[in-house]
Amino acid sequence: MARSSPDTSRPNTNPANTNQADTNPPNTSRRNARGQERARARHIALVRFTLLGLAFALISQFGLTSATAAIPRVRPVGLGTAWSHSLVGHQQVIVVSAANRTATRVTVTAWDRVGNRWYQVGNWSGHAGAKGWYKAKQRDQRSPVGMFTLSSAGGYLKNPGTVLPYQYNRSRYSTVKNHVRTFDYVLAIDFNHKVGTPPLSNVYPQGYAKGGHIWVHVDHNSPTNGCITMPESGLLTVLRWLDPAKKPVIVMGPANYLAGAGA
Numbered sequence: 485m486a487r488s489s490p491d492t493s494r495p496n497t498n499p500a501n502t503n504q505a506d507t508n509p510p511n512t513s514r515r516n517a518r519g520q521e522r523a524r525a526r527h528i529a530l531v532r533f534t535l536l537g538l539a540f541a542l543i544s545q546f547g548l549t550s551a552t553a554a555i556p557r558v559r560p561v562g563l564g565t566a567w568s569h570s571l572v573g574h575q576q577v578i579v580v581s582a583a584n585r586t587a588t589r590v591t592v593t594a595w596d597r598v599g600n601r602w603y604q605v606g607n608w609s610g611h612a613g614a615k616g617w618y619k620a621k622q623r624d625q626r627s628p629v630g631m632f633t634l635s636s637a638g639g640y641l642k643n644p645g646t647v648l649p650y651q652y653n654r655s656r657y658s659t660v661k662n663h664v665r666t667f668d669y670v671l672a673i674d675f676n677h678k679v680g681t682p683p684l685s686n687v688y689p690q691g692y693a694k695g696g697h698i699w700v701h702v703d704h705n706s707p708t709n710g711c712i713t714m715p716e717s718g719l720l721t722v723l724r725w726l727d728p729a730k731k732p733v734i735v736m737g738p739a740n741y742l743a744g745a746g747a
Contacts, residue, residue, distance in 0.1 A: 560577055605725065619695055622695040627712065638657065639668050662704045666701050675696065683699055
């Protein structure tokens with residue numbers, strides 16, 4: 485019997501014998517497009533991560549909620565459009581707002597300008613003058629209204645880390661009220677105060693009768709002689725945050741004054 489020949493019609497199933505040249509190469513332009521999409525996705529993720537990191541930094545430093553820290557504002561909350569021109573050139577602002585002209589309780593907020601938007605970096609409660617607002621003379625127990633520069637600090641305790649000029653004096657800042665040493669730290673408000681001089685300076689540009697020595701200092705759970713108070717922890721945060729290069733200012737007064745054409 486004749487030997488049968490091999491069955492040459494059976495397909496070659498050995499992968500080693502497969503002709504790789506018969507496989508179509510991937511589309512180069514499609515592959516490049518996918519690469520660009522991945523690069524864009526990575527960039528967007530990086531931006532989101534950076535913004536998230538900024539928000540968490542604000543939360544950890546100032547105790548804000550993520551929602552508050554991340555909301556950009558055209559102006560700090562509470563300030564009307566009339567203040568926009570006044571704030572040109574300033575990157576840091578503290579807003580002190582009271583319910584009305586006789587109110588002694590205040591809300592203190594701190595704001596950073598990034599580009600053309602403002603971001604809140606702190607919110608605290610405090611007190612103003614015992615007779616309310618619109619200071620007119622020495623010892624009238626009223627707080628002044630308006631926008632003022634912030635150019636010096638001081639206190640009973642040593643400099644806590646502010647870059648503002650700091651006056652350390654344990655004897656002249658030793659006042660205690662309601663069992664609180666209220667001048668542990670003070671921030672001078674440049675109302676009738678020569679810019680850059682220590683908080684205790686007796687130089688009154690508009691004369692002594694106008695009043696002066698208006699500061700932000702530690703809250704003692706009661707109204708003041710005209711100063712603004714806030715919790716010591718909050719004041720520490722503000723002192724370390726303020727940067728003279730950002731031209732910090734404080735805007736203060738009753739809510740209707742701040743929201744209106746008071747500027």
